[in-house]
Amino acid sequence: MALWDRVAIVGSRGQLGTDLMAAFADLAPLALDRPAFDLENPASMAALLAQHRPTLVINTAAFHDVERCESEPALAFAVNALGVDALAEACRNAGAALMHVSTDYVFDGAARAPYPESAPPSPLSVYAISKVAGERLIARHGGTWFVVRTCGLYGVAGSRVKGTTFAETMLRKARAGEALRVVDDQTVAPSYTRDVAGAMRAIARSERPGIYHVTNAGACSWYEFAAEIFRQAGIAANLTPVSSAQFPTRARRPAYSLLANEGLHEIGYSMPTWQAGLRAYLQAKGLLGAPAPAS
Numbered sequence: 001m002a003l004w005d006r007v008a009i010v011g012s013r014g015q016l017g018t019d020l021m022a023a024f025a026d027l028a029p030l031a032l033d034r035p036a037f038d039l040e041n042p043a044s045m046a047a048l049l050a051q052h053r054p055t056l057v058i059n060t061a062a063f064h065d066v067e068r069c070e071s072e073p074a075l076a077f078a079v080n081a082l083g084v085d086a087l088a089e090a091c092r093n094a095g096a097a098l099m100h101v102s103t104d105y106v107f108d109g110a111a112r113a114p115y116p117e118s119a120p121p122s123p124l125s126v127y128a129i130s131k132v133a134g135e136r137l138i139a140r141h142g143g144t145w146f147v148v149r150t151c152g153l154y155g156v157a158g159s160r161v162k163g164t165t166f167a168e169t170m171l172r173k174a175r176a177g178e179a180l181r182v183v184d185d186q187t188v189a190p191s192y193t194r195d196v197a198g199a200m201r202a203i204a205r206s207e208r209p210g211i212y213h214v215t216n217a218g219a220c221s222w223y224e225f226a227a228e229i230f231r232q233a234g235i236a237a238n239l240t241p242v243s244s245a246q247f248p249t250r251a252r253r254p255a256y257s258l259l260a261n262e263g264l265h266e267i268g269y270s271m272p273t274w275q276a277g278l279r280a281y282l283q284a285k286g287l288l289g290a291p292a293p294a295s
């Protein structure tokens with residue numbers, strides 16, 4: 001029996017979940033969502049997995065409002081750590097492999113070269129600590145598991161937590177004539193959920209468990225990402241780079257969180273650039289304009 005014979009997707013209505021449902025559409029994946037399937041309710045997960053017997057469960061579900069996690073650590077750990085622990089146990093008992101989505105925030109950002117999968121986590125925030133705990137708890141059950149760490153997600157469905165994407169927010173504010181100040185001192189690889197979902201399918205097909213870093217290729221700051229959004233959308237914006245010190249937040253974020261996609265390279269898969277991912281996203285949303293030439 002192949003790993004992907006019966007695929008189930010937890011959090012199928014999220015922005016990554018929506019694109020995973022599409023990436024595995026030919027396999028008619030099973031959608032597992034709240035309230036019937038709840039990471040905070042181990043019995044609900046055990047019952048549905050025993051009933052449907054998937055061969056691979058892909059978990060996108062998380063409490064990932066990074067600021068709220070600082071003030072609600074119990075909820076962050078209930079979902080991202082203990083919920084994932086219970087999910088891993090239920091998967092092992094049902095004979096299913098687990099592919100779990102984690103984050104670039106597991107690193108502290110002190111590095112100056114992309115983090116390989118083997119780099120030791122050093123989380124800075126409650127959210128990040130809870131995600132590292134989830135990763136570690138999965139491993140204790142001894143089943144077949146994959147952890148896919150990604151960065152700066154955006155997708156056509158929009159984040160369920162934020163109700164929108166960074167690009168949509170930027171475009172809405174620019175159209176309203178707002179002056180935009182965007183941080184220029186965090187290095188990231190914004191990643192299109194359709195590209196990430198395609199890579200996750202390739203990882204499942206490889207049947208090589210372990211940790212994978214999956215991001216669009218290249219690097220930019222949020223300011224550079226915003227500038228490229230306006231360029232590709234063909235919209236003039238009043239955009240100014242600022243330092244993160246000018247936007248104090250409760251949660252500390254890594255200043256540098258590039259992920260070397262070494263595991264992907266080993267299975268012969270490469271990701272499009274972040275600019276190509278953005279273009280595909282804007283096109284899918286009907287937001288692509290006549291871009292001005294790059295300056």
Ligand SMILES: NC(=O)c1ccc[n+]([C@@H]2O[C@H](COP(=O)([O-])OP(=O)(O)OC[C@H]3O[C@@H](n4cnc5c(N)ncnc54)[C@H](OP(=O)(O)O)[C@@H]3O)[C@@H](O)[C@H]2O)c1
Pocket residue numbers: 010011012013014015016017033034037038039040059060061062063064079083101102103104150151152153154158159160161162
């Ligand atoms: N967004 C980013 O920039 C980013 C960056 C790196 C890593 N990640 C990770 O990527 C994953 C997917 O993110 P996303 O942006 O696609 O998230 P999203 O759009 O907010 O979707 C999250 C999904 O999780 C579900 N969910 C939340 N709590 C749940 C629970 N207790 N039980 C069952 N389902 C629950 C939500 O269900 P409802 O539909 O009921 O709300 C929603 O469908 C997360 O694991 C996140 O930590 C995200």
